[in-house]
Amino acid sequence: MRLHNIRASLAVVFFTLITALLLDFTGTLHHWLGWMAKIQFLPAVLALNVVVIIALVVLTLVFGRIYCSVICPLGVMQDIISHIGGWRKKNRFTHSPALTWLRLAMLAVMVVAIVAGIGSLVALLAPYSSYGRIVNNLLQPFYLWGNNALAAIAEHYGSYAFYGREVWFKSLPTFIIALVTFVAIAVLAWRGGRTYCNTICPVGTVLGYLSKFSLLKIQFDTDKCKNCSLCTKNCKASCIDYKSHTVDYTRCVACGNCLESCKFGALSYGLAKKSRQADTSQKTTDTARRAFLMGGAIVAADTALAQAGKKVDGGLAVIEDKAVPRRKQPLTPPGSISAKNMAQHCTACQLCVAQCPNDVLRPSGNLLTLMQPTMSYERGYCRPECNRCSQVCPAGAIKPIGLDDKSAIQIGHAVWVKENCVVLNDGVACGNCARHCPSGAIMMVPSNPDDDLSPMVPAVDAAKCIGCGACEYVCPARPLGAIYVEGHEVHKII
Numbered sequence: 001m002r003l004h005n006i007r008a009s010l011a012v013v014f015f016t017l018i019t020a021l022l023l024d025f026t027g028t029l030h031h032w033l034g035w036m037a038k039i040q041f042l043p044a045v046l047a048l049n050v051v052v053i054i055a056l057v058v059l060t061l062v063f064g065r066i067y068c069s070v071i072c073p074l075g076v077m078q079d080i081i082s083h084i085g086g087w088r089k090k091n092r093f094t095h096s097p098a099l100t101w102l103r104l105a106m107l108a109v110m111v112v113a114i115v116a117g118i119g120s121l122v123a124l125l126a127p128y129s130s131y132g133r134i135v136n137n138l139l140q141p142f143y144l145w146g147n148n149a150l151a152a153i154a155e156h157y158g159s160y161a162f163y164g165r166e167v168w169f170k171s172l173p174t175f176i177i178a179l180v181t182f183v184a185i186a187v188l189a190w191r192g193g194r195t196y197c198n199t200i201c202p203v204g205t206v207l208g209y210l211s212k213f214s215l216l217k218i219q220f221d222t223d224k225c226k227n228c229s230l231c232t233k234n235c236k237a238s239c240i241d242y243k244s245h246t247v248d249y250t251r252c253v254a255c256g257n258c259l260e261s262c263k264f265g266a267l268s269y270g271l272a273k274k275s276r277q278a279d280t281s282q283k284t285t286d287t288a289r290r291a292f293l294m295g296g297a298i299v300a301a302d303t304a305l306a307q308a309g310k311k312v313d314g315g316l317a318v319i320e321d322k323a324v325p326r327r328k329q330p331l332t333p334p335g336s337i338s339a340k341n342m343a344q345h346c347t348a349c350q351l352c353v354a355q356c357p358n359d360v361l362r363p364s365g366n367l368l369t370l371m372q373p374t375m376s377y378e379r380g381y382c383r384p385e386c387n388r389c390s391q392v393c394p395a396g397a398i399k400p401i402g403l404d405d406k407s408a409i410q411i412g413h414a415v416w417v418k419e420n421c422v423v424l425n426d427g428v429a430c431g432n433c434a435r436h437c438p439s440g441a442i443m444m445v446p447s448n449p450d451d452d453l454s455p456m457v458p459a460v461d462a463a464k465c466i467g468c469g470a471c472e473y474v475c476p477a478r479p480l481g482a483i484y485v486e487g488h489e490v491h492k493i494i
Contacts, residue, residue, distance in 0.1 A: 003269050004256030007069060015076040022135040023143045025165055027355060027388050037351060037394035039071065040128040041203045046114070046345045047396030057210060064218075065211040068197055068204055069253035074127040075197055075204075077134075078189040079255070082236050085190040091233035091261075093193055095241045098248055103198070103205045110202035117340060120370035123348035127201050130181050132349035133371065137178035140354060141167050168379070170353065171363035174371045193236025198251045208250035217272045218252055218259070220245040225266035231258040323479040324376055329487035330364065331375035331467065334382070334409045335390035335401040338490040339369075346372040346397035352389035358382060360469070361389060372397075375411075377469035377485065382411075384438050384468060407439070410492040412467030412485045414442065414460045421482035423447070423455045433458050433471035433483050441465035442483075458483060463494065 014036065021033040038044065044052035056067055068075040086092065106125065113121035123129050144167045151162035169175070188195040197204040222245050232242045235258055239251035259267050329339070333352065336342045348371035353361045358380035361373045373389070375382065384407050390398045401409070414433070423430050424447065434442040441464035448454035458471075460483075467485045475481040 002256065002259065003254070004260045007066065007254065007256050011070045011076045011079065014071055015073055015080075018073050019135060019139075022132055022349075022351060022354060023140055025140075025144070025354060025357070027357070027392075030355070030388075030392050034392060034394075037128075037349070037392070040394060041067065041072075041207070042122075042126045042128060043347055043349070043395035046347065047394065049396075056207075060207050060210045061213055062215050064214040064216060064249065064252060064254040065204070065207050066254045067207055068194075068201075069255045072127055072131075072203070074131040074185070074201075075194075075253070077131060078185060078194060078196060079236070081186050081189040082193045091230065093233055093235055093238055095232050095235070096238045098239075098251060099199050102200075103208075106200050107202045107205045114344070117344040118368065119343040119346050119348065119372050120368060123346070123371045124177070125200070125202055126347040126349070127197075127203055129347040129349040130178075130185075132351055133174060133178040134182045136350035136354050137170075137175045138182060166359065166379075168359070171365060171371070173365055174348075174350075174363035177371065193238065194251070194253065195238075197253070198237055198239075205250075211252065212249050214249065215271060216254075216269060217249060218247050218254065218267060218269055219273060220247075221266045221268065224264050226264050228263065230261040230263065231267055234258060234261040322378055322475075322477075322481055324378060325472070325480060325484040327484070327487055329412075329489050330366065330369070331412050331469075331485060331487040332491075333361065333373060333375060333389045333398050334406045334411055334491070335387070335393075335398040336491070337399060339487075340489075342372060342397050343369055345395050346393075347395050348372045349394070351392050351394070352398060355388050355392050357386060357388065375469070375487075377472040379473075381469040381473040382467075384466075407466065408493055410466050410488065410494050412487040413462040413465040414467070414471050414483055415486050416458050416460055416483050417480070418457075418482075420477045420480050421457060422477050423457050425477075427455070429456065430476065431456065431458075432474040432476060436470045436474045437465075438468060438470060439464050439466050442471055466494065 017033050018036045021029050021036055024030070038047070038049065039052050039056070041053075041056055043049075044056065060067060069079065070076070110122065110125050112118075113125070144165050147162060148164045148167070151164040154160065154162050185196050198208070218240075225242070225245060227242055229242045232240045236255065237248075237251045237253055239248035240246075240258055254269065256269070259269060332339055332342045348363065350363065350371075352373050353363060360375050360377060360380050360382050362376060363371045364374040366374075385403060387401055387403055387406050390401045390406075418424065421430075422428055431444050434444050441461045442458050443461070444456040445459045446452050446454045447457045467487070469485050471483045472481055472485050475483050
């Protein structure tokens with residue numbers, strides 16, 4: 001089987017499976033496919049997953065930059081769009097010089113963002129995360145609607161093989177960014193193939209410079225070459241110059257298109273041979289090499305809710321949506337350790353958001369943590385028996401935790417807002433917050449300490465509260481609840 005066919009087959013398999021992983025909301029596929037998120041380059045670097053990093057470096061040093069054309073879903077998406085664009089016009093590419101200054105500038109921006117903990121900037125440049133946002137915001141709604149249709153049909157026939165899942169708008173800024181990212185990359189891929197990968201993507205730049213030293217490369221046999229230019233016209237990376245018989249290996253993704261297009265057998269993929277042309281084609285300044293090595297060194301261092309559909313106030317009545325409270329400190333998921341750890345490691349791939357069965361996680365709208373997951377309890381609460389987000393995170397932003405450990409992690413504490421409480425405002429007995437608190441941190445006490453017969457209102461024991469949000473979720477007060485959870489910048493163990 002030819003290189004092109006092998007590469008394309010593997011790419012289709014990887015792309016299909018990782019898309020399914022990002023779409024899945026049941027947690028089932030994670031047990032089988034979770035490793036596909038963990039072998040993505042940037043998440044592995046941020047998680048300090050040394051085994052994966054070494055494996056990807058070795059893979060690149062042997063085969064070239066095949067990570068970008070097989071494992072990276074954003075790279076494969078570009079190939080698919082470019083391939084569709086090629087149906088209209090054949091032999092449409094041309095050789096262009098590498099924009100080395102722009103590639104190194106983007107890499108430097110990524111390194112600075114990682115070191116400074118500017119998660120929103122890292123998220124914008126991370127290729128795997130960009131694809132995750134595209135899937136979560138643009139594809140998953142259609143996937144959920146299809147699932148809900150199947151659930152309705154199955155229920156009609158007395159089967160519960162499927163269950164419905166509410167489709168809701170999690171974040172307008174993230175949706176806009178995902179849409180703009182998709183349109184921009186699609187246009188670039190349609191018109192120029194691998195333009196985004198070879199000018200903007202920092203991961204492509206790192207692996208590109210490593211691939212200069214790969215054992216296996218695309219090479220010319222000048223005796224057989226007829227200068228027909230078909231290799232150049234079919235190179236989506238624009239890295240082949242048929243006139244000088246050279247290949248820019250920093251941009252070549254070993255897709256095999258050139259081998260397929262060559263009619264004279266002048267191109268081959270094999271052990272690299274030193275030649276005058278090859279040496280000429282790979283000239284780079286010492287400054288660029290030093291910048292790359294410095295950047296690489298810095299980077300390396302560094303269940304669906306059964307009651308969610310009904311939303312009842314303890315069984316009294318159907319309740320309406322409430323306003324999101326203004327928290328002084330945003331809530332981050334159990335296992336994230338601190339807001340700083342989340343900001344420094346999260347790539348905003350949206351995998352945890354898609355997997356949250358309680359609809360607690362949603363992308364942040366804060367500029368510094370834009371698109372990273374934050375918690376709010378209008379649609380559910382963080383159930384003590386669920387730790388799915390910590391199990392799926394590939395970047396180390398949410399550390400794996402057991403269920404016993406989760407019950408002892410305090411991510412925030414409940415705060416009672418007297419002026420909003422229905423007990424005092426409407427003269428009704430309530431106690432929802434105390435009844436639903438899983439940690440026993442809320443008890444009802446007389447509103448007037450000197451009168452045991454006065455209306456009972458909640459009192460919060462902040463030392464026992466874990467910040468799960470059950471109280472905030474079931475509070476019937478509208479539009480603002482009478483109790484909400486204030487986040488902790490650093491999580492505590494209680």
